Amino acid sequence: MKNKAIAILDANWRNGYSVPSKNLYPYQWLWDSGFIAIGFAHYDMDKAEKEIETLLDAQWENGFIPHIVFHQLSDSYFPGPNFHRADLHPLSNKKYPSTGMTQPPVTGFTIEKIYQISKDKKASLNFIKRTIDKVFKNHEYFYNNRDPRNEGLVYIYHNWESGTDNSPLWDSIFETMNPPVYTFERRDTSHVNPEERPTQREYDHYLHIIDIAKSHNYDDAKIAEHSPFLVQDPLFNAMLIKSNHALINMYELIGGNESKIEQLKSWNAKSIASFNSKLYNKELKAYVHYDLRNERPIKLVSSSSFSPLYAGIPTKEQAAELIETMQSKFGGDSMYLLASFDPTSEKFNPKKYWRGPVWINLNWILYYGLQDYGYKDLAQQIKFDSIEILDKVGFYEYFDARKSEYKADSKGYGGSDFSWSAALYLDLINN
Structure with missing residues (x-):
């Protein structure tokens, strides 16, 4: 399996960056690149560093990093650069066409992880020195442009920015919208089973939000004012x-940069306080999303609800409650950990993208988070479940959480030979 994972990563490498899956996703994705670089770091440090440097080369003048970088034209993916029109923003990157939205900012902890894995610390520290200020500038962009109430909690204006594209979390927001019906040719459903993907009507919502952002030239203040989708x-x-946290550690390692370290500590102090007062739901014993446009918490539990463990956000008492919720809703002998959406909910769909399947990247995040809080046995269970699923069906994009669905000829869902599944497998087996 290790050799297969390496072969997939090498096959998906495109002379400076990786594609997540050959036909389904033919470009460079932001958070994919972070996880992929971690996998490369275990056997090819040059590719690990180049993956991140290419991503950062597409950064905008204001620090923004787009969620897709369109390195070459391809007719196998919609919507492409001609729909997104990121060039409407005056500070967009002139070298690379891209989208005008971003994705979860994993680059900071990625470069720290690369350094931790590295056997040549001196060379890797030089890599950190080349990249860290660009990552800091990205974080500065968020707090300056995506936090209109100065809470330390930044907003996303599109479900694609969340990374959890069609989660049931967004259903109540889409119910407040009535977008036009778009005429376009889907490309994803020609590569994978349409039952595993978002619906055509869901895509109408997605495209409409982009059109609203385009109508304001991707101006963050205007988006905060007008986008029907605005979520913490x-x-x-x-x-x-x-x-x-990772940037603080790396700046301390480099030396100097006291003002940046103080700024990072200040951001985190405010962010964590707001996080626990606003996003922790005592009734559900889980973190929830906040719909900033409609001023209401979204009282649903998903794999995202447990991700704060990875960032050291919960108190010990909150962490214990999170574990209780995870085991009562997501556990049991019949289920692999961890479904992407609450299996006890009527909205749970074990085959459909982010509406229920297991994703290796979220499992990886939770594995490390649970370890940090001392829940070693549960961390090991998530690790072993992840490896067992991959051993049974291979390196797909996402997977059924129901153990009963795994037969001799079973396959995973979505894209095959999926880069981050292969990359994070390499990291898991090395820990």
Whole structure:
């Protein structure tokens, strides 16, 4: 399996960056690149560093990093650069066409993880020195442009920015919208089973939000004022806080940079306080999303609800409650950990993208988070469940959480030969 994982990563490498899956996702994705670089670090440090450097080369002048970088034209993915029109923003990157939205900011903890894995610390420290200020500038962008109330919690304006694209979390927001019906040709459903993907009507909502952002030239203040989708997401904010921690550690290693270290500590202090007062739901014993546009918490539990463990956000008491919720709703002998959405909910769909399947990247996040809080046995269970699923069906994009669904000829869902599944497998077996 290790050799297979390496072969997939090498096959998906495109001379400076990786594609997540050859036909389904033919470009460079932000958070994919972070996880992929961690996998590369275990056997090819040059590719690990290049993956991140290429991503950061697509950064905008204001620090923004887009969620897709369109390195070449491809007719196998919609919507492409001609729909997104990121060039409408005056500070967009002139070298690379991209989207005008971002993804969970994993780059900070990625570069720290690369350094931790590295056998040549001196060379890897030089890599950190080349990249860290760009990552800091990305974090500065978020707090300056995506936190209109100065709470330390940044907003996302599109479900694609969450990384959890079609989660039931967004259903109540889409119910407040009535977008036009778009005429376009889906490309994803020609590569994978349409039953595993978002519906055509869901795509109407997705495209409509992009059109609203385009109509304001991707201006963050205007988006905050006009976008029907405006959410404080615990997964997104936890990744930002974790990456802040990582930048503090790396700046302390480099030496100097006291003002940046103080700024990062200040951001985290405010963020964690707001996180626990606003996003922790005592009734559900879990972190929830907050719908900033409609001023209401989204009282649903998903794998994102537990991601703050990875960033050291919960108190010990909150962590214990999170574990209780995880085991009561997501556990049991018949289920692999961890479904992406609450299996006890009527909205749970074990085959459909982010509406229920297991995702290796969220499992990886939770594995490390549970370890940090001392829940070693549960961390090991998530690790072993992840490895067992991959051993049974291979390196797919996402997987059924129901153990009963795994037969001799079973396959995973979504894209095959999926890069981050292969990359994070390499990291898990090395720990």
